[in-house]
Amino acid sequence: MLLQKQKKNQVAKGNRFLISVNVLGSAGPIRFVVSEDELVGTVIDTALKSYAREGRLPVLGSNLDHFILYCPISGTEALVPWAAIGSAGVRNFVLCKKPQTDDMKKAPPRKAGGGGIWKSWFTKCRSHKISSH
Numbered sequence: 285m286l287l288q289k290q291k292k293n294q295v296a297k298g299n300r301f302l303i304s305v306n307v308l309g310s311a312g313p314i315r316f317v318v319s320e321d322e323l324v325g326t327v328i329d330t331a332l333k334s335y336a337r338e339g340r341l342p343v344l345g346s347n348l349d350h351f352i353l354y355c356p357i358s359g360t361e362a363l364v365p366w367a368a369i370g371s372a373g374v375r376n377f378v379l380c381k382k383p384q385t386d387d388m389k390k391a392p393p394r395k396a397g398g399g400g401i402w403k404s405w406f407t408k409c410r411s412h413k414i415s416s417h
Contacts, residue, residue, distance in 0.1 A: 320370025
C-alpha cells in the first residue's frame, strides 16, 4: 500500500534531472535539480537566486526579465520563458543578460521572431569560451 502511494507521488511530480547553467562572465556553472515540466522563467529565477546566494561576481541583479536562457547546442534562439525546461531536451544552458542599447530603450517592444540583432549578439557571446567542470 505504501509503495503504491510513493509511485503515485513520483508520477504526479514528473521527472527530475540535474541541469547546469553557465553564466557569461562567471567562474563556473550553477547546478541544481529541476522538474522537466518547470517553466524556463522559473529556472532563470532559480539560477539568479542561487548565483546571488553564492556571492558570485559580477553582480547580476534579480529581475528575470533582463535575462535570457539559451541552449548552446540548439543554436541562437533563446528559450521562451513560458516553455517547459524539459522540452529543450538538454541539460546544459547559458544564461545571458539581454543587451540594452539606446535603440532598444527608445523603440517599442517587438514581437518574437525578428531576432537579427539577437543572433549577431549571441554569436559574439558564444565566441567566449565557457568552461564546464
